[in-house]
Amino acid sequence: MEPLRAVATVGLSINGIISSQFQKPMTDDYKLVQRIAEGDRKAFLSLYDRYAAKVHGLSLRMLRDPHSAEEVTQDAFMRLWTRAETYRANQGSLLGWLLTITRRLAIDRMRQESRRIQPSLSIDEDWLKIPDPGSETEESRWRSLFFALRDLPIQQRLTIELAYYQGLSQTQIAEAMGVPLGTVKTRTRLGMEKLRQAMRENAYQSDRSEIGERGVG
């Protein structure tokens, strides 16, 4: 009896949806969400194919465990399926809405599992993705933030990452890093202020993308 194998690798793309995902304007997302609210599973699959990797990437980044991350990814898309009618286009992009839900679910899960007790205190560069400058959708907006975060003093960056991606309170961060609470608050403030300025001025974007292009060429 010949066992069946390797079937899960047959292909990820359905009808080429993935390859065109970043060209889709946001209005298209909104139409799909309206169809999902009416129970249209094909519309749901289109959005799943378009955004599952982004949602799962964030889940994995936060939970650092494939099994938990898969469940959070599934829960986030179940929310999209059952709560699509609550999404409003003026709340921002659908992807932003989905990622916000994902983060909340991931933090709930960390708290349930009490895994905050062992926060990761190292900076892992692999989880960061340089947003694509050529993208016509919202992705390019985050380029300056990417470079600003990467260039933060490491303690400021770690403080922000522990709070945002691992859901730690300032007191817990102070304990984890072995520094006074006041220091954590100062690092948070200084770091976030730099990120805000970077987004505001978009100065990093032009400077760095030139360096990046020279580096590649």
Added chain:
Amino acid sequence: MSDHSKEIEALLPEYVLGTIPAEQRAFIEEHLESCDNCRIILEELLEVEQGLLHLAQPVEPPAYAKARLMAAIAAESESTQWVDRLLRLPFARIGAIAIVLLLIVTNVVLLNQTITLQDQIESLSRKQETNQTALALASNPNSQVAELQGDQVGGTFVYDPGVSVAVVFVWGLEALPSNQVYQSWLISPDGARTSAGLVEANPASNFVTFTVESSRPLSDFVGFGVTVEPAGGSPAPTGAKVLGVDF
């Protein structure tokens, strides 16, 4: 700008990151109502907060995660319709109840370890409980997922090789004229095709879930396909293939 602005500005980063204590939160929100300057800073910080969500490296979830999700929404929709008919309430108010029901059903199926998985799946399938069969299969760690490929049509074929039942999710099947029908086939190593049943397209959603049953374990087969056949079906495939997968 009021007297508190410097103090509030210093707290806004924590406010945005969600680490602020509740009493300070109320203090900030009260101030924001009357201070344009702090509100602008808040909006910029919220932009940073949104951006942090987008920086994670995308990672495709495994194919079985998609099959499991589709099984869950298929079951969720079916229970929704069922409860809907029963209680005659609008769809939106039913969602929460339906999920609870789904979870109960799923847990009963999963936790009942006294009979074998094969028995569970085959008995569910005999009772035509497609979605519960799907859930049982999709939640089973031995299950495999084959992605069905076609032109403008796709799907997943979820099965455990040792079991003779599979659940198939297909999207994109167009309705056929009344003299034609979709028929599914299991393909043996010698190329022989065994009918696995007729498939009815669903013009409302373009989405179909059905179970495939065989007299033999699915590991006896090397592939699966769907063709267009004359109404009533054929003993062997004669028409165009719309979907297929080699295991």
